[in-house]
Amino acid sequence: xxxxxxxxxxxxxxxxxxxxxxxxxxxxxxxxxxxxxxxxxxxxxxxxxxxxxxxxxxxxxxxxxxxxxxxxxxxxxxxxxxxxxxxxxxxxxxxxxxxxxxxxxxxxxxxxxxxxx
Amino acid sequence: xxxxxxxxxxxxxxxxxxxxxxxxxxxxxxxxxxxxxxxxxxxxxxxxxxxxxxxxxxxxxxxxxxxxxxxxxxxxxxxxxxxxxxxxxxxxxxxxxxxxxxxxxxxx
Numbered sequence: 142x143x144x145x146x147x148x149x150x151x152x153x154x155x156x157x158x159x160x161x162x163x164x165x166x167x168x169x170x171x172x173x174x175x176x177x178x179x180x181x182x183x184x185x186x187x188x189x190x191x192x193x194x195x196x197x198x199x200x201x202x203x204x205x206x207x208x209x210x211x212x213x214x215x216x217x218x219x220x221x222x223x224x225x226x227x228x229x230x231x232x233x234x235x236x237x238x239x240x241x242x243x244x245x246x247x248x249x250x251x252x253x254x255x256x257x258x
Numbered sequence: 259x260x261x262x263x264x265x266x267x268x269x270x271x272x273x274x275x276x277x278x279x280x281x282x283x284x285x286x287x288x289x290x291x292x293x294x295x296x297x298x299x300x301x302x303x304x305x306x307x308x309x310x311x312x313x314x315x316x317x318x319x320x321x322x323x324x325x326x327x328x329x330x331x332x333x334x335x336x337x338x339x340x341x342x343x344x345x346x347x348x349x350x351x352x353x354x355x356x357x358x359x360x361x362x363x364x365x366x
Contacts, residue, residue: 147301175353184345185302185356234301238352243309246292247354249301 143169143239147250154225155258162220162253164235170215171237175247176208179232191218225257262346267361270340276333278360280346283327289349291322293331295342296359302345305331336364 144167154160164174172193177185189210190198197210207229209221218237222229234252238245263281270276282291290309294302306313306320308329313320319332333340345359 145301173352177356184358185296187353187355190353232299236301236354243290245350246304246307248304249294252299252301254299 143167143237143248145235145237145248145250147235147253149253150251151254151256153256153258156226157224159221159223160225160255162222162233162235162255164218164220164237164250166216166237166239169237169239171218171239172215173238174212174218175236175238176210176218176220177234177236179234179252185234188220193218222255225255227257230255230257262348262357264344264346264357264360266358267363269363269365270333270336272338272364272366273335276331276336276340276362276364278331278333278344278346278362279328280330281328282346282348285326285348291320291326291329292347292349292354293318293320294345294347294356295340295362296345297342302356305344336362338364338366340364 146165146167148163174191176188178188179185188203191210191212193212199205212218232252236247236249290307292307293305296302306318308320322329341364343359345356347354
């Protein structure tokens, strides 16, 4: 299947700093990528839809100034957690759409575990 | 997006078939049924999807009822490595919204 690469796998940072997470589609172009967040023992929660060349669309309750999304190319979307605080500690996962019509499906990255001290 | 209902957990003996049910009574005509699974601390893995016909691939089979209000994911010969959270999602491929899923425990 298609490969979505996410980096880094885990990151520890100090409170108040910013952290950037990269999501790349390795063998296909993705005009749309999605960012999810997952807290321990909970399901994935969709944060935003990242659109190549345009602004991201955020889900209700997600602060766009807190979670900056940039989708500058067809193979790369980045999520920057700005001024991170301990409550931002979570598992962040990206996904990208591939295929057309009946073969359309999402593939997910391996996730990034963020720990804010 | 239509919502889905899955049992919170299921057990299955190693080597036996695992049958995971999903109810999606409000599914609309152009929405697909997708199944993903997530092993601890990893991203979700695509398993299979379908619109109205039954589907089979190297991982699993998907049985969708004629009225499309429910479906069953079948892992024909479960192994210990199939222990995971299984998510049934309906949508058009874009913007998939995850429910709570089913924790499948495969036991030896």
